[in-house]
Amino acid sequence: MDVAATVVSVLLAALLVVTAARKLSHRPAVVATYRRVGVPEERLNQLAVLLLAGAAGLVVGLWWEPVGVAAAAALVAYFLLAIGAHLRTRDTANVPMPALYLALSAAALTLHLAS
Numbered sequence: 001m002d003v004a005a006t007v008v009s010v011l012l013a014a015l016l017v018v019t020a021a022r023k024l025s026h027r028p029a030v031v032a033t034y035r036r037v038g039v040p041e042e043r044l045n046q047l048a049v050l051l052l053a054g055a056a057g058l059v060v061g062l063w064w065e066p067v068g069v070a071a072a073a074a075l076v077a078y079f080l081l082a083i084g085a086h087l088r089t090r091d092t093a094n095v096p097m098p099a100l101y102l103a104l105s106a107a108a109l110t111l112h113l114a115s
Helices: 003-025 028-036 041-060 065-088 096-114
Strands: none
Touching: 003 028, 003 041, 003 065, 003 096, 028 041, 041 065, 065 096
């Protein structure tokens, strides 16, 4: 695996862990953001688990390429759906973060496929 794929995967995995921790915190501001797009608070733990699984998959993918490809592809789908949810509810102020995560996920996928 090349250096670029490693750097992007590790960076994205670290960001996903931070994001999952925010969801697991159930702080009122976090809950309010997700409630605006129609995600009930009860689902935050499930979303956090998906992000943690994606982070783990990216890290495992550094040694076993198919897992990294699958994790990156799943994260692309996750963040496309997240952006769609924000756009559907006209919550455009919160689109930049999932868009950044989507770009990193797409980069990880591309780099995993290229290596």
